[in-house]
Amino acid sequence: MKKMNEAEERGIVIVGGGICGLATALALHRKGIRSLVLERSECLRATGAAMTIRANGWRALDHLGLGSLLRKDSVHIDGFGTMKLDQGTKLAKSPLSKGEARCIRRSDLVEALAKDLPHGTIRFRCHVISVKLDPVTSYAVLELNNGIVIKAKVLIGCDGVNSIVLRYLRMNPTKFSATCAIRGLASYPEGHGFDNLFTIAIKEQVAVGRVPVNDTLVYWFITRLWIPTDSEMSRNQEMIKMSSIKAIKDFPEEMKQTIQNSDQSSLSCLRFRYRAPWDLILGSFRKGTVTVAGDALHAMSPFIGQGGSASLEDAIVIARCLAQKISESNGNMVFEKCTVDKCEEALDQYAKERRMRLIKLSMQSYLLNKMFETSSLVVKLFCILFMAVFFRDSAGHSQFDCGHL
Numbered sequence: 001m002k003k004m005n006e007a008e009e010r011g012i013v014i015v016g017g018g019i020c021g022l023a024t025a026l027a028l029h030r031k032g033i034r035s036l037v038l039e040r041s042e043c044l045r046a047t048g049a050a051m052t053i054r055a056n057g058w059r060a061l062d063h064l065g066l067g068s069l070l071r072k073d074s075v076h077i078d079g080f081g082t083m084k085l086d087q088g089t090k091l092a093k094s095p096l097s098k099g100e101a102r103c104i105r106r107s108d109l110v111e112a113l114a115k116d117l118p119h120g121t122i123r124f125r126c127h128v129i130s131v132k133l134d135p136v137t138s139y140a141v142l143e144l145n146n147g148i149v150i151k152a153k154v155l156i157g158c159d160g161v162n163s164i165v166l167r168y169l170r171m172n173p174t175k176f177s178a179t180c181a182i183r184g185l186a187s188y189p190e191g192h193g194f195d196n197l198f199t200i201a202i203k204e205q206v207a208v209g210r211v212p213v214n215d216t217l218v219y220w221f222i223t224r225l226w227i228p229t230d231s232e233m234s235r236n237q238e239m240i241k242m243s244s245i246k247a248i249k250d251f252p253e254e255m256k257q258t259i260q261n262s263d264q265s266s267l268s269c270l271r272f273r274y275r276a277p278w279d280l281i282l283g284s285f286r287k288g289t290v291t292v293a294g295d296a297l298h299a300m301s302p303f304i305g306q307g308g309s310a311s312l313e314d315a316i317v318i319a320r321c322l323a324q325k326i327s328e329s330n331g332n333m334v335f336e337k338c339t340v341d342k343c344e345e346a347l348d349q350y351a352k353e354r355r356m357r358l359i360k361l362s363m364q365s366y367l368l369n370k371m372f373e374t375s376s377l378v379v380k381l382f383c384i385l386f387m388a389v390f391f392r393d394s395a396g397h398s399q400f401d402c403g404h405l
Protein backbone atom coordinates (compact mmCIF):
# COMPACT_ATOMS: atom_id res chain seq x y z
CA MET A 1 0.00 0.00 0.00
CA LYS A 2 1.32 3.42 -1.00
CA LYS A 3 1.67 6.03 1.66
CA MET A 4 0.39 9.55 1.17
CA ASN A 5 3.86 10.93 0.44
CA GLU A 6 4.31 8.39 -2.36
CA ALA A 7 1.12 9.56 -4.03
CA GLU A 8 1.06 9.90 -7.79
CA GLU A 9 0.66 13.58 -8.76
CA ARG A 10 -1.63 14.51 -11.61
CA GLY A 11 -2.90 17.66 -13.28
CA ILE A 12 -6.58 17.16 -14.07
CA VAL A 13 -8.30 14.06 -12.73
CA ILE A 14 -11.85 13.10 -13.71
CA VAL A 15 -13.72 10.58 -11.55
CA GLY A 16 -16.17 8.52 -13.62
CA GLY A 17 -15.97 7.40 -17.23
CA GLY A 18 -19.63 7.75 -18.19
CA ILE A 19 -20.90 10.17 -20.82
CA CYS A 20 -19.88 13.23 -18.84
CA GLY A 21 -16.41 12.06 -17.77
CA LEU A 22 -15.49 10.87 -21.25
CA ALA A 23 -16.86 14.02 -22.89
CA THR A 24 -14.91 16.20 -20.45
CA ALA A 25 -11.68 14.30 -21.15
CA LEU A 26 -12.31 14.58 -24.90
CA ALA A 27 -13.14 18.30 -24.74
CA LEU A 28 -9.92 18.93 -22.80
CA HIS A 29 -7.96 16.79 -25.26
CA ARG A 30 -9.34 18.81 -28.19
CA LYS A 31 -7.90 21.86 -26.42
CA GLY A 32 -4.54 20.13 -26.02
CA ILE A 33 -4.95 19.49 -22.29
CA ARG A 34 -4.25 16.08 -20.77
CA SER A 35 -6.41 14.49 -18.12
CA LEU A 36 -6.82 11.17 -16.34
CA VAL A 37 -10.19 9.41 -16.07
CA LEU A 38 -10.70 6.99 -13.17
CA GLU A 39 -13.53 4.53 -13.79
CA ARG A 40 -14.54 1.83 -11.33
CA SER A 41 -15.91 -0.65 -13.88
CA GLU A 42 -13.80 -2.98 -15.97
CA CYS A 43 -14.70 -1.52 -19.34
CA LEU A 44 -16.88 1.15 -20.97
CA ARG A 45 -20.46 1.02 -19.68
CA ALA A 46 -23.58 1.74 -21.68
CA THR A 47 -26.47 0.81 -19.39
CA GLY A 48 -29.81 2.16 -20.57
CA ALA A 49 -29.74 0.98 -24.20
CA ALA A 50 -30.18 4.28 -26.04
CA MET A 51 -30.97 7.95 -25.56
CA THR A 52 -32.59 10.77 -27.45
CA ILE A 53 -30.58 13.84 -28.28
CA ARG A 54 -32.13 17.14 -29.29
CA ALA A 55 -30.55 20.09 -31.12
CA ASN A 56 -28.60 21.35 -28.10
CA GLY A 57 -26.95 17.96 -27.62
CA TRP A 58 -26.10 17.64 -31.32
CA ARG A 59 -24.55 21.07 -31.22
CA ALA A 60 -22.36 19.94 -28.31
CA LEU A 61 -21.43 16.75 -30.20
CA ASP A 62 -20.54 18.86 -33.24
CA HIS A 63 -18.22 20.97 -31.09
CA LEU A 64 -16.60 17.74 -29.90
CA GLY A 65 -16.14 16.71 -33.53
CA LEU A 66 -18.45 13.67 -33.28
CA GLY A 67 -21.71 14.93 -34.79
CA SER A 68 -21.34 13.60 -38.33
CA LEU A 69 -20.03 10.22 -37.19
CA LEU A 70 -22.97 9.64 -34.82
CA ARG A 71 -25.62 10.98 -37.20
CA LYS A 72 -24.69 8.22 -39.64
CA ASP A 73 -26.01 5.59 -37.22
CA SER A 74 -29.38 7.17 -36.50
CA VAL A 75 -32.45 8.42 -38.35
CA HIS A 76 -33.93 11.86 -37.85
CA ILE A 77 -37.03 11.93 -35.63
CA ASP A 78 -39.63 14.08 -37.37
CA GLY A 79 -42.14 14.54 -34.58
CA PHE A 80 -44.21 13.09 -31.78
CA GLY A 81 -47.11 10.67 -31.69
CA THR A 82 -49.18 10.60 -28.52
CA MET A 83 -51.83 8.07 -27.61
CA LYS A 84 -53.98 8.55 -24.51
CA LEU A 85 -55.41 5.10 -23.99
CA ASP A 86 -58.15 6.32 -21.65
CA GLN A 87 -59.51 8.20 -24.67
CA GLY A 88 -59.05 5.49 -27.32
CA THR A 89 -56.18 4.36 -29.55
CA LYS A 90 -56.01 7.38 -31.85
CA LEU A 91 -52.46 8.62 -32.39
CA ALA A 92 -52.21 12.42 -32.21
CA LYS A 93 -49.23 13.44 -34.33
CA SER A 94 -47.33 16.68 -33.99
CA PRO A 95 -44.24 17.74 -35.91
CA LEU A 96 -40.98 18.58 -34.16
CA SER A 97 -41.22 22.32 -33.60
CA LYS A 98 -37.64 23.18 -34.51
CA GLY A 99 -34.18 21.73 -34.57
CA GLU A 100 -32.88 18.23 -34.71
CA ALA A 101 -33.81 15.08 -32.79
CA ARG A 102 -32.30 11.61 -33.01
CA CYS A 103 -31.98 8.58 -30.83
CA ILE A 104 -28.59 6.90 -30.56
CA ARG A 105 -27.31 3.74 -28.92
CA ARG A 106 -25.47 4.54 -25.71
CA SER A 107 -22.68 2.15 -26.65
CA ASP A 108 -22.13 4.09 -29.90
CA LEU A 109 -21.88 7.33 -27.95
CA VAL A 110 -19.43 6.16 -25.27
CA GLU A 111 -17.27 4.40 -27.86
CA ALA A 112 -17.15 7.54 -30.00
CA LEU A 113 -16.23 9.67 -26.97
CA ALA A 114 -13.48 7.26 -25.91
CA LYS A 115 -11.89 6.44 -29.24
CA ASP A 116 -10.05 9.74 -29.77
CA LEU A 117 -8.61 9.90 -26.25
CA PRO A 118 -4.86 9.37 -25.99
CA HIS A 119 -3.85 5.90 -24.86
CA GLY A 120 -3.84 5.61 -21.07
CA THR A 121 -6.33 8.43 -20.44
CA ILE A 122 -8.93 6.06 -19.01
CA ARG A 123 -7.96 3.80 -16.12
CA PHE A 124 -10.50 1.08 -15.45
CA ARG A 125 -11.03 -0.77 -12.14
CA CYS A 126 -10.24 2.41 -10.22
CA HIS A 127 -12.88 2.96 -7.59
CA VAL A 128 -12.36 6.23 -5.73
CA ILE A 129 -13.33 5.69 -2.09
CA SER A 130 -12.40 9.00 -0.52
CA VAL A 131 -11.56 12.59 -1.42
CA LYS A 132 -9.63 14.81 0.96
CA LEU A 133 -7.78 18.09 0.84
CA ASP A 134 -3.98 18.27 1.03
CA PRO A 135 -3.54 21.35 3.24
CA VAL A 136 0.00 22.02 1.96
CA THR A 137 -0.51 22.03 -1.81
CA SER A 138 -4.32 22.43 -1.71
CA TYR A 139 -4.52 19.52 -4.16
CA ALA A 140 -7.33 16.97 -3.81
CA VAL A 141 -6.12 13.62 -2.49
CA LEU A 142 -7.96 10.62 -3.90
CA GLU A 143 -7.81 7.22 -2.33
CA LEU A 144 -8.65 4.25 -4.54
CA ASN A 145 -9.99 0.86 -3.48
CA ASN A 146 -6.70 -0.80 -4.49
CA GLY A 147 -4.71 1.34 -2.05
CA ILE A 148 -3.35 3.72 -4.66
CA VAL A 149 -3.36 7.42 -3.76
CA ILE A 150 -3.55 10.12 -6.43
CA LYS A 151 -3.14 13.84 -5.87
CA ALA A 152 -5.01 16.01 -8.33
CA LYS A 153 -4.39 19.68 -8.97
CA VAL A 154 -7.90 19.90 -10.43
CA LEU A 155 -10.59 17.31 -9.70
CA ILE A 156 -13.78 16.97 -11.72
CA GLY A 157 -16.38 14.58 -10.30
CA CYS A 158 -18.39 12.99 -13.12
CA ASP A 159 -19.28 10.05 -10.92
CA GLY A 160 -23.04 10.02 -11.37
CA VAL A 161 -26.03 10.09 -9.02
CA ASN A 162 -24.14 8.68 -6.04
CA SER A 163 -21.15 10.97 -6.42
CA ILE A 164 -18.41 10.79 -3.84
CA VAL A 165 -16.89 14.04 -5.10
CA LEU A 166 -20.20 15.81 -4.47
CA ARG A 167 -19.95 14.84 -0.82
CA TYR A 168 -16.64 16.69 -0.68
CA LEU A 169 -18.47 19.79 -1.94
CA ARG A 170 -21.02 19.29 0.85
CA MET A 171 -24.00 19.51 -1.45
CA ASN A 172 -27.12 17.53 -0.50
CA PRO A 173 -27.31 14.01 -1.95
CA THR A 174 -29.76 13.19 -4.74
CA LYS A 175 -33.31 12.12 -3.89
CA PHE A 176 -35.27 9.11 -5.10
CA SER A 177 -38.31 9.72 -7.27
CA ALA A 178 -41.36 7.43 -6.95
CA THR A 179 -41.00 6.56 -10.64
CA CYS A 180 -38.77 4.13 -12.52
CA ALA A 181 -38.08 3.17 -16.11
CA ILE A 182 -37.42 -0.05 -17.95
CA ARG A 183 -35.49 0.39 -21.17
CA GLY A 184 -34.46 -1.85 -24.03
CA LEU A 185 -33.64 -2.23 -27.73
CA ALA A 186 -35.57 -4.31 -30.23
CA SER A 187 -34.18 -5.40 -33.61
CA TYR A 188 -36.25 -5.92 -36.71
CA PRO A 189 -33.85 -7.41 -39.29
CA GLU A 190 -36.50 -6.99 -42.03
CA GLY A 191 -37.15 -3.35 -41.07
CA HIS A 192 -39.55 -2.12 -38.40
CA GLY A 193 -41.77 -0.14 -40.74
CA PHE A 194 -42.66 2.46 -38.06
CA ASP A 195 -42.81 6.18 -38.82
CA ASN A 196 -39.82 8.12 -37.52
CA LEU A 197 -41.77 9.46 -34.56
CA PHE A 198 -41.20 9.59 -30.83
CA THR A 199 -44.35 7.65 -29.98
CA ILE A 200 -45.74 7.57 -26.49
CA ALA A 201 -48.82 5.77 -25.16
CA ILE A 202 -50.15 6.64 -21.73
CA LYS A 203 -52.62 4.91 -19.46
CA GLU A 204 -52.97 6.21 -15.92
CA GLN A 205 -49.51 6.05 -14.36
CA VAL A 206 -47.88 3.92 -17.05
CA ALA A 207 -46.27 5.35 -20.17
CA VAL A 208 -44.71 3.36 -23.00
CA GLY A 209 -42.38 5.07 -25.44
CA ARG A 210 -40.91 3.94 -28.73
CA VAL A 211 -38.25 5.70 -30.80
CA PRO A 212 -36.51 4.32 -33.91
CA VAL A 213 -32.71 4.41 -33.82
CA ASN A 214 -32.37 3.34 -37.45
CA ASP A 215 -34.48 1.34 -39.91
CA THR A 216 -33.91 -1.96 -38.10
CA LEU A 217 -33.45 -0.93 -34.48
CA VAL A 218 -36.00 0.52 -32.05
CA TYR A 219 -35.49 1.93 -28.55
CA TRP A 220 -38.37 1.56 -26.10
CA PHE A 221 -39.05 2.42 -22.50
CA ILE A 222 -41.76 1.93 -19.90
CA THR A 223 -42.17 4.56 -17.21
CA ARG A 224 -44.25 3.59 -14.19
CA LEU A 225 -44.34 3.89 -10.42
CA TRP A 226 -41.55 2.07 -8.65
CA ILE A 227 -42.46 -0.87 -6.42
CA PRO A 228 -40.18 -2.42 -3.77
CA THR A 229 -39.85 -5.75 -5.65
CA ASP A 230 -38.22 -3.83 -8.53
CA SER A 231 -34.81 -3.82 -6.83
CA GLU A 232 -34.75 -7.62 -6.97
CA MET A 233 -36.22 -7.70 -10.47
CA SER A 234 -33.71 -5.23 -11.91
CA ARG A 235 -30.89 -7.75 -11.39
CA ASN A 236 -32.48 -10.32 -13.70
CA GLN A 237 -33.05 -9.42 -17.34
CA GLU A 238 -35.47 -12.28 -17.95
CA MET A 239 -37.62 -11.01 -15.09
CA ILE A 240 -37.43 -7.46 -16.45
CA LYS A 241 -38.87 -8.68 -19.74
CA MET A 242 -41.68 -10.62 -18.11
CA SER A 243 -42.58 -7.75 -15.82
CA SER A 244 -42.56 -5.31 -18.76
CA ILE A 245 -45.02 -7.37 -20.75
CA LYS A 246 -47.25 -7.67 -17.69
CA ALA A 247 -47.13 -3.92 -17.02
CA ILE A 248 -48.47 -3.10 -20.47
CA LYS A 249 -51.12 -5.76 -20.95
CA ASP A 250 -53.71 -3.12 -21.89
CA PHE A 251 -51.45 -1.43 -24.45
CA PRO A 252 -51.56 -1.85 -28.25
CA GLU A 253 -50.38 -5.23 -29.52
CA GLU A 254 -47.53 -3.77 -31.61
CA MET A 255 -45.99 -2.24 -28.48
CA LYS A 256 -46.07 -5.58 -26.70
CA GLN A 257 -44.51 -7.09 -29.80
CA THR A 258 -41.62 -4.62 -29.66
CA ILE A 259 -40.85 -5.65 -26.10
CA GLN A 260 -41.19 -9.30 -26.97
CA ASN A 261 -38.69 -8.73 -29.80
CA SER A 262 -36.11 -7.04 -27.65
CA ASP A 263 -32.64 -8.23 -27.01
CA GLN A 264 -32.61 -9.44 -23.40
CA SER A 265 -29.08 -8.21 -22.74
CA SER A 266 -30.14 -4.62 -23.52
CA LEU A 267 -32.75 -4.50 -20.73
CA SER A 268 -32.41 -2.50 -17.53
CA CYS A 269 -34.70 -1.15 -14.83
CA LEU A 270 -33.79 1.95 -12.87
CA ARG A 271 -35.52 4.07 -10.27
CA PHE A 272 -35.12 7.78 -11.04
CA ARG A 273 -33.01 10.02 -8.86
CA TYR A 274 -32.90 13.76 -9.01
CA ARG A 275 -31.33 16.79 -7.46
CA ALA A 276 -33.87 19.19 -6.03
CA PRO A 277 -33.78 22.34 -8.20
CA TRP A 278 -33.32 24.54 -5.10
CA ASP A 279 -30.06 22.68 -4.30
CA LEU A 280 -28.72 24.04 -7.57
CA ILE A 281 -29.81 27.56 -6.63
CA LEU A 282 -28.10 27.48 -3.25
CA GLY A 283 -25.31 24.92 -3.63
CA SER A 284 -21.68 25.70 -4.28
CA PHE A 285 -20.42 24.05 -7.48
CA ARG A 286 -16.77 24.43 -6.46
CA LYS A 287 -14.60 23.96 -3.42
CA GLY A 288 -10.94 24.76 -3.98
CA THR A 289 -10.06 23.22 -7.33
CA VAL A 290 -12.75 20.55 -7.09
CA THR A 291 -16.01 20.61 -9.01
CA VAL A 292 -18.67 18.22 -10.31
CA ALA A 293 -20.49 17.79 -13.62
CA GLY A 294 -23.11 15.58 -15.26
CA ASP A 295 -25.52 13.58 -13.11
CA ALA A 296 -23.25 14.11 -10.10
CA LEU A 297 -24.29 17.76 -10.23
CA HIS A 298 -27.73 17.71 -11.81
CA ALA A 299 -29.35 14.27 -11.80
CA MET A 300 -32.87 14.77 -13.16
CA SER A 301 -35.75 12.47 -13.98
CA PRO A 302 -35.75 11.91 -17.74
CA PHE A 303 -39.10 13.48 -18.65
CA ILE A 304 -37.44 16.05 -20.90
CA GLY A 305 -34.62 13.68 -21.90
CA GLN A 306 -31.88 16.24 -21.29
CA GLY A 307 -29.60 14.75 -18.61
CA GLY A 308 -27.10 13.35 -21.09
CA SER A 309 -27.08 16.40 -23.36
CA ALA A 310 -26.66 18.70 -20.36
CA SER A 311 -23.65 16.57 -19.38
CA LEU A 312 -22.13 17.12 -22.83
CA GLU A 313 -22.70 20.86 -22.44
CA ASP A 314 -21.00 20.79 -19.01
CA ALA A 315 -17.98 19.08 -20.57
CA ILE A 316 -17.59 21.78 -23.23
CA VAL A 317 -17.97 24.65 -20.80
CA ILE A 318 -15.47 23.21 -18.28
CA ALA A 319 -12.88 22.60 -21.00
CA ARG A 320 -13.40 26.06 -22.49
CA CYS A 321 -13.06 27.81 -19.11
CA LEU A 322 -9.94 25.85 -18.15
CA ALA A 323 -8.32 26.40 -21.54
CA GLN A 324 -9.02 30.11 -21.36
CA LYS A 325 -7.41 30.51 -17.93
CA ILE A 326 -4.44 28.34 -18.86
CA SER A 327 -3.73 30.44 -21.92
CA GLU A 328 -4.11 33.62 -19.85
CA SER A 329 -1.48 32.40 -17.42
CA ASN A 330 0.91 31.23 -20.16
CA GLY A 331 0.51 31.45 -23.89
CA ASN A 332 1.36 27.83 -24.64
CA MET A 333 -1.46 25.95 -22.95
CA VAL A 334 0.91 24.32 -20.48
CA PHE A 335 -1.36 23.23 -17.67
CA GLU A 336 1.54 22.71 -15.25
CA LYS A 337 2.24 26.46 -15.34
CA CYS A 338 -1.34 27.40 -14.47
CA THR A 339 -1.65 28.53 -10.85
CA VAL A 340 -4.20 27.14 -8.40
CA ASP A 341 -5.85 30.59 -8.35
CA LYS A 342 -6.35 30.52 -12.11
CA CYS A 343 -7.81 27.01 -11.93
CA GLU A 344 -10.28 28.22 -9.31
CA GLU A 345 -11.24 31.16 -11.51
CA ALA A 346 -11.88 28.75 -14.39
CA LEU A 347 -14.18 26.58 -12.26
CA ASP A 348 -16.04 29.65 -10.99
CA GLN A 349 -16.59 30.71 -14.58
CA TYR A 350 -17.96 27.22 -15.35
CA ALA A 351 -20.32 27.41 -12.36
CA LYS A 352 -21.50 30.84 -13.41
CA GLU A 353 -22.20 29.81 -17.00
CA ARG A 354 -24.01 26.61 -16.05
CA ARG A 355 -26.07 27.48 -12.99
CA MET A 356 -29.13 29.09 -14.57
CA ARG A 357 -29.28 26.59 -17.43
CA LEU A 358 -29.22 23.68 -14.98
CA ILE A 359 -31.76 25.21 -12.63
CA LYS A 360 -34.21 25.55 -15.52
CA LEU A 361 -33.68 22.01 -16.81
CA SER A 362 -34.04 20.45 -13.38
CA MET A 363 -37.07 22.55 -12.54
CA GLN A 364 -38.87 21.46 -15.71
CA SER A 365 -38.00 17.78 -15.14
CA TYR A 366 -39.00 18.08 -11.51
CA LEU A 367 -42.44 19.45 -12.37
CA LEU A 368 -43.10 16.83 -15.06
CA ASN A 369 -42.02 14.08 -12.68
CA LYS A 370 -44.31 15.43 -9.94
CA MET A 371 -47.18 15.67 -12.39
CA PHE A 372 -46.68 12.05 -13.42
CA GLU A 373 -46.46 10.53 -9.97
CA THR A 374 -48.92 12.58 -7.94
CA SER A 375 -52.51 11.50 -7.49
CA SER A 376 -53.44 14.87 -5.99
CA LEU A 377 -55.38 17.12 -8.35
CA VAL A 378 -54.21 20.19 -6.49
CA VAL A 379 -50.54 19.31 -6.99
CA LYS A 380 -51.21 18.49 -10.66
CA LEU A 381 -52.92 21.84 -11.18
CA PHE A 382 -50.11 23.69 -9.47
CA CYS A 383 -47.54 21.97 -11.73
CA ILE A 384 -49.57 22.81 -14.85
CA LEU A 385 -49.83 26.42 -13.80
CA PHE A 386 -46.14 26.70 -13.02
CA MET A 387 -45.27 25.10 -16.36
CA ALA A 388 -47.59 27.46 -18.23
CA VAL A 389 -45.89 30.48 -16.68
CA PHE A 390 -42.22 29.43 -16.77
CA PHE A 391 -42.04 26.80 -19.52
CA ARG A 392 -44.55 28.04 -22.07
CA ASP A 393 -42.29 26.72 -24.86
CA SER A 394 -41.98 23.18 -23.52
CA ALA A 395 -39.10 22.31 -25.88
CA GLY A 396 -37.35 25.67 -25.53
CA HIS A 397 -34.53 23.92 -23.67
CA SER A 398 -33.42 22.21 -26.87
CA GLN A 399 -32.61 25.58 -28.50
CA PHE A 400 -29.81 26.26 -26.04
CA ASP A 401 -26.29 26.72 -27.37
CA CYS A 402 -23.44 26.04 -24.95
CA GLY A 403 -21.01 27.74 -27.33
CA HIS A 404 -17.82 26.54 -28.99
CA LEU A 405 -15.14 24.66 -27.22
Ligand SMILES: Cc1cc2nc3c(=O)[nH]c(=O)nc-3n(C[C@H](O)[C@H](O)[C@H](O)COP(=O)(O)OP(=O)(O)OC[C@H]3O[C@@H](n4cnc5c(N)ncnc54)[C@H](O)[C@@H]3O)c2cc1C
Nearest residue numbers: 016018019020040052128159160294295302305307308309
Ligand atom coordinates in the same frame (compact mmCIF):
# COMPACT_ATOMS: atom_id res chain seq x y z
C1 LIG B 1 -34.57 6.16 -17.80
C2 LIG B 1 -33.61 7.23 -18.23
C3 LIG B 1 -33.70 7.74 -19.52
C4 LIG B 1 -32.84 8.77 -19.93
N1 LIG B 1 -32.96 9.26 -21.18
C5 LIG B 1 -32.18 10.27 -21.59
C6 LIG B 1 -32.30 10.80 -22.89
O1 LIG B 1 -33.12 10.33 -23.68
N2 LIG B 1 -31.50 11.82 -23.26
C7 LIG B 1 -30.56 12.35 -22.40
O2 LIG B 1 -29.85 13.29 -22.78
N3 LIG B 1 -30.42 11.86 -21.16
C8 LIG B 1 -31.19 10.84 -20.73
N4 LIG B 1 -31.04 10.33 -19.47
C9 LIG B 1 -30.01 10.91 -18.57
C10 LIG B 1 -28.62 10.37 -18.87
O3 LIG B 1 -28.65 8.96 -18.89
C11 LIG B 1 -27.65 10.84 -17.79
O4 LIG B 1 -27.80 12.20 -17.59
C12 LIG B 1 -26.20 10.56 -18.20
O5 LIG B 1 -26.00 9.20 -18.43
C13 LIG B 1 -25.27 11.07 -17.11
O6 LIG B 1 -23.96 10.72 -17.40
P1 LIG B 1 -22.83 10.85 -16.30
O7 LIG B 1 -21.57 10.53 -17.00
O8 LIG B 1 -22.95 12.14 -15.59
O9 LIG B 1 -23.18 9.73 -15.21
P2 LIG B 1 -23.11 8.14 -15.33
O10 LIG B 1 -23.51 7.68 -16.66
O11 LIG B 1 -23.83 7.61 -14.15
O12 LIG B 1 -21.56 7.80 -15.17
C14 LIG B 1 -20.90 7.84 -13.94
C15 LIG B 1 -19.68 6.95 -14.05
O13 LIG B 1 -18.89 7.10 -12.89
C16 LIG B 1 -18.47 5.84 -12.42
N5 LIG B 1 -18.27 6.00 -10.99
C17 LIG B 1 -19.20 6.30 -10.05
N6 LIG B 1 -18.64 6.40 -8.83
C18 LIG B 1 -17.32 6.18 -9.00
C19 LIG B 1 -16.20 6.16 -8.11
N7 LIG B 1 -16.38 6.41 -6.80
N8 LIG B 1 -14.99 5.90 -8.61
C20 LIG B 1 -14.83 5.65 -9.94
N9 LIG B 1 -15.84 5.66 -10.84
C21 LIG B 1 -17.07 5.93 -10.37
C22 LIG B 1 -19.60 4.90 -12.81
O14 LIG B 1 -19.16 3.56 -12.91
C23 LIG B 1 -20.04 5.47 -14.14
O15 LIG B 1 -19.36 4.92 -15.22
C24 LIG B 1 -31.87 9.29 -19.03
C25 LIG B 1 -31.77 8.76 -17.74
C26 LIG B 1 -32.62 7.74 -17.34
C27 LIG B 1 -32.50 7.20 -15.95
Ligand SMILES: *[C@@H]1O[C@H](CO)[C@@H](O)[C@H](O)[C@H]1NC(C)=O
Nearest residue numbers: 073105108213214215216217
Ligand atom coordinates in the same frame (compact mmCIF):
# COMPACT_ATOMS: atom_id res chain seq x y z
C1 LIG C 1 -29.00 -0.31 -37.04
O1 LIG C 1 -28.07 -0.30 -35.96
C2 LIG C 1 -27.61 -1.60 -35.60
C3 LIG C 1 -26.71 -1.41 -34.40
O2 LIG C 1 -25.71 -0.48 -34.63
C4 LIG C 1 -26.88 -2.24 -36.76
O3 LIG C 1 -26.46 -3.54 -36.41
C5 LIG C 1 -27.82 -2.30 -37.96
O4 LIG C 1 -27.13 -2.80 -39.08
C6 LIG C 1 -28.36 -0.92 -38.28
N1 LIG C 1 -29.34 -1.01 -39.35
C7 LIG C 1 -29.34 -0.22 -40.41
C8 LIG C 1 -30.43 -0.42 -41.40
O5 LIG C 1 -28.47 0.63 -40.59
